[in-house]
Amino acid sequence: MDFIDKAFENKLKAEMLDLTRAPLVSVVIPMYNAAKYLPACLNSVLEQSYRNLEIICVDDGSPDNCADIVNSYDDNRIVLVKQNNRGLAGARNTGIRWAKGDFVALLDADDTWFPKKIEIHVSHLRANPDIGISYSGSQFIDEAGTDMKIGQYPKHKNISADDIFCRNPVGNGSAPVLRKAVFSEIAFFSPEHGHADAMYFDESFRQSEDVECWLRIALSTKWKFEGVNEVLTYYRVNGGGLSANWQKQLAAWERSVEKNRQIDPDFVAKWESLARAYQYRYLARRAIQSRDASSARMLTLLAFKSNSSIIVKDFSRSAITATCAILLSILSTPQYEALERQAMGIPA
Known part of the structure; x- marks a missing residue:
C-alpha cells in the first residue's frame, strides 16, 4: 500500500514539475449574448489535455447572464473581466492586455475545441521559434452543435502574405494560437475610441477585424504563419442573417484592404483583384447557406468577373459554388436541401 501511495506521489510531483516548466497559455473568450453556448465553450477549454492555462472571459457589456455562468465555475484559472460594449475587437483587445501567457489562444464563446488543441499548438510553436501564428482546420457545427459534415481545411505550409490576403488560411477567430510577442509588435493607440489602452485588433471594425489584423501582421512583421494539419476547432455556423449582412461584410473587407x-501599396495593387474574387466567392457561399439565391448568383458572377483565374486556381470549389447558386435559383428550397443532404451523405 505504501509503495502504491509513493508511486502516486511521485507521479503527481512529476506532473506538477512538468506543469511549472510548460509555458502559460492565455485563452481569451469574448462574451456577448452567448449564454446559450458558453458552457460548452468553457468545458472544452477546461477539458484540454494541456493544463497550464489561464482563461480570460471578457464580458463585453453582455445583456444576458454570461457573467453568472462564468462565476458558477470553481476553477482558479478562470478570470472574469467586465467592460462596456466595444465589440468583438474591443473584447479581444482587453483579453490580450490581461494575458500573462507566452501564448494567446483566441476562442469565440459560441465555438469549442478538440481536447488536444492547445497541446498540439504549443508543441508546434515551441518547435518553430520563427512561427508567430499557429492555426488549425475547423469542423462546422450548426446551432444545435450537430456536425455539418463540412469545414475549413486550409493550406498550412509555406504561407505567404498573398495567401493571407487572398485565402485567409487562419479561417476563423477560434482557430489560431499566437505568441504574445506578435501582439506586442503590432500594438497601436487610437484614443478616439474612448480609451487610451493599446489595441491589436482595430476597434473601428465590427466585421473583418481578424482579416485586417492577420494581413497587417503579414505585411508589417517578420513572424510566419503556419497551420497544423489537423482539425482542432468546432466552428459554429449560426443560421440567422448569414447573407443579410453580406453588404456590411464586403464594406468591412474593403476598409481592411484600404488600411493595409x-x-x-504595391503588394495590394498586385493581389487585389484575386483577393476580391475570393472574397466575392466566400460571400456567395454564405448566401447559399442562407438560401439567398439572387445574392449567391450575383456574388458568384462578381467573383469570376473580378479575376477569372480563380476558376483555374481553385476549380473544384469555384465550380461547386456556381452549381449550387444555379440549383438554388431553379429548385424549391426543400428540393435544394434534399439534394444537398444527398450530396453530403446525410440521411433524409
Missing part, C-alpha cells in the same frame, strides 16, 4: 494598402 497604406503599409504596402
Whole structure:
C-alpha cells in the first residue's frame, strides 16, 4: 500500500514539475449574448489535455447572464473581466492586455475545441521559434452543435502574405494560437475610441477585424504563419442573417484592404483583384447557406468577373459554388436541401 501511495506521489510531483516548466497559455473568450453556448465553450477549454492555462472571459457589456455562468465555475484559472460594449475587437483587445501567457489562444464563446488543441499548438510553436501564428482546420457545427459534415481545411505550409490576403488560411477567430510577442509588435493607440489602452485588433471594425489584423501582421512583421494539419476547432455556423449582412461584410473587407494598402501599396495593387474574387466567392457561399439565391448568383458572377483565374486556381470549389447558386435559383428550397443532404451523405 505504501509503495502504491509513493508511486502516486511521485507521479503527481512529476506532473506538477512538468506543469511549472510548460509555458502559460492565455485563452481569451469574448462574451456577448452567448449564454446559450458558453458552457460548452468553457468545458472544452477546461477539458484540454494541456493544463497550464489561464482563461480570460471578457464580458463585453453582455445583456444576458454570461457573467453568472462564468462565476458558477470553481476553477482558479478562470478570470472574469467586465467592460462596456466595444465589440468583438474591443473584447479581444482587453483579453490580450490581461494575458500573462507566452501564448494567446483566441476562442469565440459560441465555438469549442478538440481536447488536444492547445497541446498540439504549443508543441508546434515551441518547435518553430520563427512561427508567430499557429492555426488549425475547423469542423462546422450548426446551432444545435450537430456536425455539418463540412469545414475549413486550409493550406498550412509555406504561407505567404498573398495567401493571407487572398485565402485567409487562419479561417476563423477560434482557430489560431499566437505568441504574445506578435501582439506586442503590432500594438497601436487610437484614443478616439474612448480609451487610451493599446489595441491589436482595430476597434473601428465590427466585421473583418481578424482579416485586417492577420494581413497587417503579414505585411508589417517578420513572424510566419503556419497551420497544423489537423482539425482542432468546432466552428459554429449560426443560421440567422448569414447573407443579410453580406453588404456590411464586403464594406468591412474593403476598409481592411484600404488600411493595409497604406503599409504596402504595391503588394495590394498586385493581389487585389484575386483577393476580391475570393472574397466575392466566400460571400456567395454564405448566401447559399442562407438560401439567398439572387445574392449567391450575383456574388458568384462578381467573383469570376473580378479575376477569372480563380476558376483555374481553385476549380473544384469555384465550380461547386456556381452549381449550387444555379440549383438554388431553379429548385424549391426543400428540393435544394434534399439534394444537398444527398450530396453530403446525410440521411433524409
